[in-house]
Amino acid sequence: MRLRLGALVALGGALGTLARFGLAEALPTPDGVPWATLVVNLAGSFLLGVLLEALDRAGEETSRGRALRLGLGTGLLGGFTTFSSLALEVERLLAGGELAVAGGYVLASLALGLVAAMAGIAVGRGRSPERPGGRAR
């Protein structure tokens, strides 16, 4: 069972990574700002907020709910977004003396990431009616 769930996470993670890689190839980095990382991280945070909140509000987790949470959430959106690229990009900007760009980039990532996740949670809560059995988290 655990192995099957792991395979589901791996499948989602592979697709999420491919999407992130494709976007990074397509988007330029003008003025040293890594837009691709910012875009995938913000979009992924919003979508994960929607997904997890909607699943939580749906009540006790079913096997279908767990498959969606692990395949789409842990796998696809987890693989789509990245923290290591953000950390390395910030380190590279700092090492290059681009203190203002590094600070702006990291603050924008975190503040907007938090807002995106909150917005996603609000949307996820709104889309599926709350039931008494809903898990509080």
Place this chain on the structure above:
Amino acid sequence: MTALLITLAGGLGAALRFWADGAIRARWQPALPVATLTINTAGSLLLGVLVGLLGAGALGPDTVAVLGVGLCGGFTTFSTAMVEVARMWRDGHRRRCLATLALMTVASTVAAAAGMAAATALAT
């Protein structure tokens, strides 16, 4: 070919995160999301090592892309971290939320820098 290997490595990274997250949570459920903190810091350290080895000429760009963009990118996660801190904020744990954000950013960035410095020192 590299794109395919990056994709496969991303799947492996996500599965490793799933395993590590479960292993850490099974032992410890502290106030701060230690599982995500550990995973993101470890992935950043590895990415720093890889880019350091690339700079020193010890690894080629394709290998670093597969392991860095694929494995480290699939292993670490921004979205989970943000939903975790957004829920803290919603539940009124504002200081805990900001402390997690600060800790994760500093730890990951320092880990990336340390990994790169160590790899550069060892490989050159």
